[in-house]
Amino acid sequence: MKKRLKHTHPGRLITFEGPEGAGKSTQLKLLAGYLEEKGFEVIATREPGGTPLAERLRAVIKAFEGEEKLHNTTELLLIEAARSQHVREVIRPALAAGKIVLCDRYFDSTTAYQGGARGFDAEAIDALNDLAIAECAPDLTLLFDLTPEAGFARTRTRTETQGEHDRFEEEKLEFHRQVRESYLTIAAREPERVRVVAADRPAQEIQTEVRKLVDELIR
Template sequence: MRKNKFIIIEGLEGAGKTNASICIKKILNKHHIVNVVLVRQPGSTPIAEEIRKLIKKKFDKDDLTKEAELLLMYAARVQLVEKKIKPALKTGKWVISDRHDLSSLAYQGGGLGINTIIINKLKSLFLKKCIPDLTIYLDVSPKIGLERVFKRSPLDRIESRSLKFFENVRKIYLKNIKNNQKFIKINANSDIKSVTKNITKKISNWLNTQVI
């Protein structure tokens, strides 16, 4: 059997991360990998889900500072890593996570302008033993992504940010995945059928390179 892996799905709002997570789990199942755990960040534990609500909530008078947002993201992330991700990996399960630390580098770093030294310090302190084996980056234009989000539900606090914010977030994503062997870039501007087909092809090819 293949050694279990920690797989991350990254991308802007409306990129299709939830569908991608489900798709990848199905692909793994077809390759006889059945012990698969799906999680999302922030969230997937009782405490992290409560933090998620705070992060997404629109406040009338007292909005979160950018530093508070970063720390809440990491509080939820560390809770999930320690309570769910590490235990799952330790018992041989595969883990697929909707977002991980690169989201903070892109959103709180690229989008909000927090110094990357601070963000990388948090990563070094709390995530050094939880390194992804593969990251799938769903690349969608901010305009297309936000149009999709607007159609499905009212925008939350983060989704309500400017187009420029998401353009800056995307720049950081693209900068970090460039020439990185642990990343697979997927064009997520197409319809869901085309994106799913592309994910299926690339993940299947990747699985075939893994040691059995």
């Protein structure tokens, strides 16, 4: 996991990271409203996706249907292809125009999921991320930290009924433990860029902390 240089554009890039159900989209929306009210031009976007082509790649990544298997390496390259398109079409032009870009997931997701949890070589992931982001490293990354148990409890109330942990669920839990560990390692290596926000609190309380961190950046 390498440290990246700051970009030289007048705008600001803030990325939202963390596991499924951590509240990334909820917090992004609340922050966008806050910044717009302050008079900033805000672009709210997400990965994979954010452009028509990148959204088509997202659909393939999320719900590939067919006889053949979507291999992990193919998935990684599709994610990076979508990122490359998104950065060049949306993020870089917005930063050059002085806008504040809020992005729901960015390259730290790839480091944590494909690197940390799936075990792809960290240096290879760094190289692909660098190629995709065209020097548009985030000014601030908000890492919404939640234990896998708490995350599961949240998503389970959304979908299934409460049940005994089976073997599959234990495997899923282990995967998400690795994702979390990897995210926290990124935050420990880049404490200035990546701020850990405890996500097991009421949304408004979290938003108050988020606004404080963002105010420091845009002051």
